[in-house]
Amino acid sequence: MAQSRPMGERMYGELALFSGRANPELAQEIADYLGVPLREADVFEFPNGNTYVRLHKSVRSHDVFLIQTVCSPVNQNLMELLIFIDTLRRDSAGRITAVTPYLAYARSDKKHEPRVPIAARLVADLISAAGADRWMTIDLHAGQIQGFFSIPGDELTAFHLLSDYFLKKELDDAVIVTGDLGFAKKGRNFAAKLGLPMAFVEKRRGGDGSETEALTVIGEVKGKDVIVVDDEVATAGTAVQAVNIVKEHGAKDVYLSFTHPILVPPAADRLRELPIKEIVTTNTLPLPPQKRLPNMTVLSVAPLLAEVIRRVHLGLSVGEMFGE
Amino acid sequence: MAQSRPMGERMYGELALFSGRANPELAQEIADYLGVPLREADVFEFPNGNTYVRLHKSVRSHDVFLIQTVCSPVNQNLMELLIFIDTLRRDSAGRITAVTPYLAYARSDKKHEPRVPIAARLVADLISAAGADRWMTIDLHAGQIQGFFSIPGDELTAFHLLSDYFLKKELDDAVIVTGDLGFAKKGRNFAAKLGLPMAFVEKRRGGDGSETEALTVIGEVKGKDVIVVDDEVATAGTAVQAVNIVKEHGAKDVYLSFTHPILVPPAADRLRELPIKEIVTTNTLPLPPQKRLPNMTVLSVAPLLAEVIRRVHLGLSVGEMFGE
Amino acid sequence: MAQSRPMGERMYGELALFSGRANPELAQEIADYLGVPLREADVFEFPNGNTYVRLHKSVRSHDVFLIQTVCSPVNQNLMELLIFIDTLRRDSAGRITAVTPYLAYARSDKKHEPRVPIAARLVADLISAAGADRWMTIDLHAGQIQGFFSIPGDELTAFHLLSDYFLKKELDDAVIVTGDLGFAKKGRNFAAKLGLPMAFVEKRRGGDGSETEALTVIGEVKGKDVIVVDDEVATAGTAVQAVNIVKEHGAKDVYLSFTHPILVPPAADRLRELPIKEIVTTNTLPLPPQKRLPNMTVLSVAPLLAEVIRRVHLGLSVGEMFGE
Amino acid sequence: MAQSRPMGERMYGELALFSGRANPELAQEIADYLGVPLREADVFEFPNGNTYVRLHKSVRSHDVFLIQTVCSPVNQNLMELLIFIDTLRRDSAGRITAVTPYLAYARSDKKHEPRVPIAARLVADLISAAGADRWMTIDLHAGQIQGFFSIPGDELTAFHLLSDYFLKKELDDAVIVTGDLGFAKKGRNFAAKLGLPMAFVEKRRGGDGSETEALTVIGEVKGKDVIVVDDEVATAGTAVQAVNIVKEHGAKDVYLSFTHPILVPPAADRLRELPIKEIVTTNTLPLPPQKRLPNMTVLSVAPLLAEVIRRVHLGLSVGEMFGE
């Protein structure tokens, strides 16, 4: 077996990094980290609204990573991703990895009532149908969405970034709180890593069929610092409820930690007015100035994505990055 | 073989007609023609930009026709179509026909230069991947796009509507002109039906690599009425050139005839200022007031679509509608 | 449109009901409810261990529902399901619905650590690959598993059966407890329907890397009746922990409610020794005498499955059974 | 379940019978038996050699059976079958059954040496790729070819036709002989039905690598009537060897029985000169006058195919035709 290559040698051509128009700053950060240039392509709409892509140079046999976060305008950015993949495929790329730091539609992941779509599975199918060979994303709303893809891929997590940040704060008398019971288990992991107890905010529709919701805090928050954790914040409705009710129950400092800063209006306004000591999030979505609040800390996922891209390209283990 | 059903009996369940949000007026016209109600569904965006669909009643085993023209905003309307199809499929519809009176991306139907997509094939694949069983559309930019679908379907044409309209005018000394040589063959069919001669406008880039285009009229237009024919008008750039040059060459009255009134700015302004006697088009795309010019005649495709839907539902020949 | 059939008329042939060997009693109950006989088939292993199926009569064009719960021995019952489907398909069944009241492998629904399978997606793919047209199951461990199937199907729930049973008990001073945070959200629905508060048992590995787990009760249970709710009970390890700790924290009567009685050893022994007032479950899995404890109430899912099979066969809405 | 249709009611539209150009006489016989007309279609080659099909009337939603035996010129007839299927599919047929009384390439069913095709699997895939929903054929060279199709279908057999014919002859002191050991097991079934013993002709290449073959008769033929059985006769090389050697070993009357009369030159000449009392075959392939020898009896498979088409169309059991 002497002819065998050394471990970790890659089987694809040259690495080529492209960015859609959704979050070019993040893509540039990743490129800088990897020390490779972002490849150039024209991406634009014709006057009739049709999106078009034109690569400047051939990617024949290349190992392509296309970075396109699927933030708002969601359908626009998603179609751009699909058309970009088609372009790469028809230019005979060797392998195409769709890197979507934030993947939209992840909350439409099951039929919780009849006659609705499972849009997350649809999106996974569309990405395959367009010609992607692999996917890469960060902190899916539900881990099961991994299984919506038939092509292999990597779900990464900003959990270590965020929890390490709080570890350094050495908050001794704090409690982890989830504003949504669907995040209870992931919240527990956060609490376990920081060695802190947990509490939950439970929401319940009024028994009289009204739209008003009754909120309960289950567990102890009185006199403690509180870290409200979640995977994403969109309108901040859940966050507002959670912060307010723990404050009502006597919480001291309140922190808010989440991976995906979707922050659609009126999220920024709402958060600005809340008694939050610090908001800790990442740059999986672009954060224009009007969304950047004074008490917001944004941790970059670029080193994480770059290192995983490097390992995928070279055929090295990704799991061992995390000691797994 | 006595147990055989009479010819034309359908094999699917009840007909169910739905409309996306792109052209509800046309959908309503079709429903009225068929004498069946439009089924109700909630179609909306969540604050995070994700499109959602919720059917009011079950379509289990139904023969569903979903009407959604893919006009601007193109990517939005296309994703709405796909998510709507997914919803119908997961509610166990018996058969789903995607009715797109105008199908976007049809001009991205080949690689005329390297490193570009074939978005029309991608769109056909996406419609299949979402779960449609059939497609129906009107006047594709190229008939070959029929072959981009692996599922069966029907390409209809507004050719008869438009040419019959001009036949009634009895323009004796007229000529059919195409502004784009890619439409030459279809223009010939128009000319043949009206018994008129043809002429062509040829466009050519300047030999010095400049952006200026040289225009030529090939064939006779002097002293004749001219009908400029095309499949669609978007910015009206081609139409402006054609109308102006035939006028320069001595044309009398000029008519403009096309199926799809995309009419993105500055099309309406441009057309308003042109010396056109009459613009004849259809309602495959919605025509809001600002696009409706005083000299514009809009022929409705609703009877055509309705009759074909009826025949597809009942398993009757579509071709014999046209004596074919 | 006068030729249209009345609503709800089915598009497939005669209904045919088959049962694998995993839970024939349940299949017979369903057949009795529907008033149709179970079709006969030989299902056996050859001496070499190969499973074989032979239908007694043809199912050509029939609308077949194959009932096979995927209980222990799991792989045996699953392969029997797949081979049975292949037999039906190759005998030209009109439509095949795989009815698995309990679907194994549902807990392997994501990669919670690197280098492991997503067996639930694999199982969904195998069922499709064998030739099923539809699936039907009860209370998946995660609703997202619906999206693992590309073929349409119906996830039913025993939630109404179980919660209605407790509603009749009129337990006024009770609390709903989940022993696993992953069930927190579904537990909340249970609590909301009964108008009761919630509490949670939180499990955490020892910080010193040891195997011992620290248990906490979050929320109030002292002096209250407790209903511990879950989707399934296998070895009853989680149930034992939850019952014991709520008792330690002063709970009065303790009830245990779950859909799937997997009850592998030593579950029956463990449950027998616990201070539980009543165990309420269903018959999605067979319950041989040694698993039926004196304090166990088994609610039958046969009427639910039968009614849904009837509606699917006839093309009627399933959702409206539940007022949805 | 009162709304259920009576057993055997079909789920597809009207039956439509088409014939390719390979064996129109057989197709007409089938049509006559069924009492339905052959549908009309133009099937021809353009001057450039491209095959074309044009249906005279629509088959929308019909239950189409396309009869095209894949005899010589094999590739021509196969491509005609595929293009015909594509035509039917794109005209929205409800169901398409490819009826190939003789299916070519069945002897290329495995790799008996490296670097060769498995053309029979390829053919099965091509028939699916063209859009057939089902297949129907007679006496495949190997039953396993059934499994090459992923779509359902029916392999019929002329075994009963042929063996019943010989049963009526009441040959008391006869023996069944196979000229090819690959047909030994099917020959045994023939022998068992007639209550006759068996013998085998074994062929072996010379040990010196020469092309000459050594022939052996294993079993007793002396003084007996011999029926040489096979599935098909092409050049008749094997038949010549078998007939000659059993004659050399003292056989009395020799009969030759096979399903598929491929009979490529010099088969007819060879058979004419052999001391064969009677050749019994069928019309799965066309038999022009020059292939019809004076001692040849041709049994028609038309009633068999017609009856099975009727049953498939109506959703009735095919197996019970044969008491199975």
Add this chain to the structure above:
Amino acid sequence: MAQSRPMGERMYGELALFSGRANPELAQEIADYLGVPLREADVFEFPNGNTYVRLHKSVRSHDVFLIQTVCSPVNQNLMELLIFIDTLRRDSAGRITAVTPYLAYARSDKKHEPRVPIAARLVADLISAAGADRWMTIDLHAGQIQGFFSIPGDELTAFHLLSDYFLKKELDDAVIVTGDLGFAKKGRNFAAKLGLPMAFVEKRRGGDGSETEALTVIGEVKGKDVIVVDDEVATAGTAVQAVNIVKEHGAKDVYLSFTHPILVPPAADRLRELPIKEIVTTNTLPLPPQKRLPNMTVLSVAPLLAEVIRRVHLGLSVGEMFGE
């Protein structure tokens, strides 16, 4: 990223070049250009008409290019291509590119009337179904056929070969003429490259439904040299019409230029009798002596195909060969 391979390094095994039986001379020319031998394989028909392929040596992991033009007999050559691909695939080739310098059925690319096939899409599907990974061809009748393939591929063009040839002639007072309006746009590109004006021959069926066609020349040809351009010439019917009518309209020298010399009878006879100064074509199809006219210039596409094969094999850009 130091471990990255230099640009252009290929990811497949050794290049292996095979030829079907359709145009072995062209394949040999390509092999000579590349400096690699044509690999050996037995390709033949069994007496029963079944085509067979047997490779002499293994192609395991090789990067295989199979050259087989799909000329007449079309169905024979196409099936040979498919069976050859199956052979390569089952011998575990690393990558298979189907190189069809001329691809038949390209004119059956849409349903221009009801109830006809789209054979070009079928052919694309068959090539995929057989196991090809890529395709390569020259001057498709319609560029859209690129989109009929879901596998990637390269459409090359002989346009540069042909137009460069005419550029050298320095015909100053010439005009480009198309005999078919479907070729108008490609004819324009030819005219633009040569800096010449255009004219068109328009064909129209008689208004009385008769078969006679009325021909018109649109544009100026009088006293000019004429180059009639097309993609292929089959029976030469269109060419005869075009040449005759431009002569009638006073054309001086007439040239005929086209890529694919199909030239089925009576093309050679017709062309021989026409007043054509020179016929310029290529060798995408074999040109036996009886098709080679004295005034015919045949430009070889072998260097073009060879260079593209080399680039595809090495993962180099193909577009930059043409400065694109």
Add this chain to the structure above:
Amino acid sequence: MAQSRPMGERMYGELALFSGRANPELAQEIADYLGVPLREADVFEFPNGNTYVRLHKSVRSHDVFLIQTVCSPVNQNLMELLIFIDTLRRDSAGRITAVTPYLAYARSDKKHEPRVPIAARLVADLISAAGADRWMTIDLHAGQIQGFFSIPGDELTAFHLLSDYFLKKELDDAVIVTGDLGFAKKGRNFAAKLGLPMAFVEKRRGGDGSETEALTVIGEVKGKDVIVVDDEVATAGTAVQAVNIVKEHGAKDVYLSFTHPILVPPAADRLRELPIKEIVTTNTLPLPPQKRLPNMTVLSVAPLLAEVIRRVHLGLSVGEMFGE
């Protein structure tokens, strides 16, 4: 073409060898032969019966060969194979070859009666659906099963091992006997290699419909040594019949030779009591002590499998191992 790699260079990553739990001894032998370690993985059942796999180290881009014979318990071992493949695929293996020295269900390879499965095709589809890229197995019951796979693969044979072993015995006055006519042709190859004559045991059901079978020996065995050959022995029913009847007909020494020692009870007991001089088989299935009889010779297939794995990994011809 100077950049071309030398012949035989592989295109995949490092070779990685894994074993399921069915026959770890054989896997270890193969690993030893190759000089590479068996990779480690946890393979176990959860208490609920669900099989689980966890790889110790990443296989990203590796060329993985997974060895799992599908012996009894068949369904258990098969599901373990599928789940293992899914694990490898989702860990982004570069290529996965499923090595099943013995592949169960191979006898369910056609519908010999109506309403039964073709389980062997199903198994082939399941292996593909799980994500295998290639397959490798030894002596399929029918070579046609190769064609059940759409992915490429290699069927190896123990024929050379077994026949070489008998060649060395120099049995001059011997005869090859098959106990099943379905093995007649493969038996002939055995006989031809050893230069020995053949005889056949023919089995036939009693004409009175009873279960008793009439046995006949066709050919000469009297006074000769007999080698009874088959592909596998399960319950040994056929072997018992064959040995007994040839002894009754005066055979001298009797040998039994077969590839797959399935040997389910009461095979070992039956064989122990038979007058067999020597049983020659291989280790494609595990042979625990209770199955190893004193007169049994077990030839190892490990060198064969190892050498083929090496060649597949390196892209070298497998056929030339056997001079083909």
